[in-house]
Amino acid sequence: MSDRDAAFQEYFAARSDAMRGTAYLLCGDWHRAEDLVQQAFTKLYLAWRRIDRHEALDAYTRQVLVRTFLSERRRGWFRFESVSEDLADSAAAPGRYPEERMVLLEALAKVPPKQRACLVLRYWEDMSVDQTAAVLGVSGGTVKSQAARGLQTLRGLLSQQERVR
Amino acid sequence: MNEQDLRTAFQDVVVTSSPPPAMDPNRALDVARKARSRRRSSQVGAVVAVLVVGIGLGSAFALDPGGTQDYLIGAGPSSSSSQPGASSKMAWPSGQNDRTAQQGPQAARGVQLLEAVKQSAQAHGFETPSLKYQDTKYQNGDLLHTQAQISSNEGEPEVWEYTSYVPVRKNDKVGKLIVEVSTPSQGSASEPCALARQFWGMSRAMCKVRDVDGKKVGDAASTDQGRVMGWMSYKHPNGWVVNVAQSAGYDGGGYPALDVEPFSGEELAAMAVDPKFVLGS
Numbered sequence: 054m055s056d057r058d059a060a061f062q063e064y065f066a067a068r069s070d071a072m073r074g075t076a077y078l079l080c081g082d083w084h085r086a087e088d089l090v091q092q093a094f095t096k097l098y099l100a101w102r103r104i105d106r107h108e109a110l111d112a113y114t115r116q117v118l119v120r121t122f123l124s125e126r127r128r129g130w131f132r133f134e135s136v137s138e139d140l141a142d143s144a145a146a147p148g149r150y151p152e153e154r155m156v157l158l159e160a161l162a163k164v165p166p167k168q169r170a171c172l173v174l175r176y177w178e179d180m181s182v183d184q185t186a187a188v189l190g191v192s193g194g195t196v197k198s199q200a201a202r203g204l205q206t207l208r209g210l211l212s213q214q215e216r217v218r
Numbered sequence: 219m220n221e222q223d224l225r226t227a228f229q230d231v232v233v234t235s236s237p238p239p240a241m242d243p244n245r246a247l248d249v250a251r252k253a254r255s256r257r258r259s260s261q262v263g264a265v266v267a268v269l270v271v272g273i274g275l276g277s278a279f280a281l282d283p284g285g286t287q288d289y290l291i292g293a294g295p296s297s298s299s300s301q302p303g304a305s306s307k308m309a310w311p312s313g314q315n316d317r318t319a320q321q322g323p324q325a326a327r328g329v330q331l332l333e334a335v336k337q338s339a340q341a342h343g344f345e346t347p348s349l350k351y352q353d354t355k356y357q358n359g360d361l362l363h364t365q366a367q368i369s370s371n372e373g374e375p376e377v378w379e380y381t382s383y384v385p386v387r388k389n390d391k392v393g394k395l396i397v398e399v400s401t402p403s404q405g406s407a408s409e410p411c412a413l414a415r416q417f418w419g420m421s422r423a424m425c426k427v428r429d430v431d432g433k434k435v436g437d438a439a440s441t442d443q444g445r446v447m448g449w450m451s452y453k454h455p456n457g458w459v460v461n462v463a464q465s466a467g468y469d470g471g472g473y474p475a476l477d478v479e480p481f482s483g484e485e486l487a488a489m490a491v492d493p494k495f496v497l498g499s
Contacts, residue, residue: 061250062243069241074232083238090241091249098250099257109422157227176221177228187419192398194369194379198317205316208219 061098064110069094072118078173079122079166081158093118115178116188119170123189160210168203175200310368317367324378327497328366332382334494335397336362342485344386352472361385361392361471369400377403380497385468386480392473393480394465396449399495402457410436414451417461428487435487447479450490458496462489 054062069090076086096117097110104113161169167189174185175196182193189196219227310316311324319325336346349361363383370377381398398417400406407413411425414436428437428450436451449463464486467475481489489495 058247058251062247065241065243065246069243069246070237073237073241077232077235077237078228083235087238087241091246094246095250095253098247099254157231172224173228176224177232179225183416183419183421185419187421190418192369192379192381192418194317194367195365195381197369197371198367201316204219204221204224207224211219 057101061094061101065094068111068114072114075115075173075178076118076122078161078177079119079170081162089118089122092121112184112187115174119174119188120190123166123170156211160207163210164203164206168199168206171196171199172203172207317369319366324366327378328364328380328382330497331380331397331399331495332362332364332384335382335384335395337494338489338492339384339386339395339480342481344388344480346384347387349385349387349392349471349473351470361394361468370403375404377401385471385473386476387473388476388480390474391476392468392471393476394468394471395480396461396463397489397495398461398463399497400459401498403459406453406457406459408453410434410451410453411438412436413453413459414438414449414461417449417451417463428483430487430491433491435490437483437487448483448486450483450487452487452490454491454493454496456496458498460490460492460495462486 072093073083073086073090076089077083080086080089093114097104097114100113104110161172164172170189171185174180174188175182180188182196185196185200186193191199311319311322313322314320319328339346346362351359351361361383362385364381366378366380368376369379378401379398380400381396384395384397386393386395405416407416410427414425415421415423415438417423417438420438420440423438423440425436425438428435430452433452437448438451439448447465449461451459451461453459464479464481466477466479467473
């Protein structure tokens with residue numbers, strides 16, 4: 054095995070779980086999340102020689118992952134309109150999906166993808182406005198407005214669901 | 219729910235959702251290697267295709283030099299620690315529900331910027347059509363659009379940011395011109411390349427300083443995938459910052475991209491120092 058392959062494997066073992074968590078919050082499905090992670094790491098592997106600093110690996114992989122998610126949403130390859138439908142198909146074991154988590158995932162699924170990406174990067178990845186802007190390729194001001202709108206949307210959806218329940 | 223509640227909720231969701239077993243690094247490497255093999259094969263194929271076309275053209279030229287010249291001409295021109303940005307408690311100016319101004323004097327400045335950008339593009343021979351995204355996933359959105367928004371946070375001096383996106387068309391090919399203008403901000407760098415690297419968080423951009431009639435402009439380019447290819451950043455003497463960015467295509471628009479970036483570096487830099495983009499003057 055080449056040095057590059059060994060280093061890639063080591064990096065994958067260390068970081069794929071964290072990236073998969075981010076992907077899961079973006080798409081709401083673990084299988085789809087793993088597809089996104091695989092795509093992101095494959096692109097990383099192809100670009101491995103161009104990325105010479107270790108700290109840049111995370112940034113690159115996360116950027117590819119988020120942009121792949123947004124791009125597939127635009128192209129319609131990936132449909133994630135209702136978390137509840139997906140979960141019903143998967144025949145969850147009793148008690149496997151706590152109600153609170155269902156409520157948040159259902160609401161998150163209804164937040165527009167770019168706003169959702171802003172929320173996940175800002176409040177799950179704990180990235181700064183500038184870092185989020187770099188990942189999404191937008192201005193810091195746009196990150197702030199998208200995150201604020203996303204949070205507002207989420208808050209509205211959660212209060213709606215609360216009323217229904 | 220506030221920002222902290224959301225952080226906690228995200229943690230809970232991921233932790234309690236029974237993630238599947240960790241992904242297999244061997245399998246990930248195997249998939250990546252196969253992707254590399256496929257890419258190499260396609261690159262070899264492309265080289266072969268170029269050679270075949272070259273041989274074909276060479277033969278055609280030998281048989282009919284004038285005809286080959288016509289063919290070539292006929293092909294057309296080749297031409298952390300951050301502030302809590304989502305501050306939901308921020309008091310918006312009168313008439314606003316969020317950061318963006320939809321009406322009033324700030325929104326009017328956004329429109330003023332859009333018109334100024336169109337004018338600059340048209341002066342260089344481009345059309346600036348009102349095109350729609352062809353992909354229905356964009357909900358029939360407009361490629362030509364502008365935005366005025368507050369970019370500062372609660373408790374900071376108010377900073378407004380105006381951004382206009384203009385599709386630039388020539389010979390049915392469409393590129394993109396973006397101009398983003400900010401009112402004076404304490405955080406904006408004075409050194410041209412430091413200023414350019416503040417644009418859209420692209421802190422690792424390549425940059426050189428360009429001189430435009432004695433004015434120092436940051437001439438930057440990003441090598442990141444899917445990113446604007448080049449931009450110019452200039453801080454006017456009154457503190458307003460102008461960023462002018464371009465790319466040969468319009469991402470997601472669904473139109474053929476220009477063969478090269480729409481404007482030369484010199485033209486783009488001239489736009490960055492153009493006083494008409496300093497909207498308050």
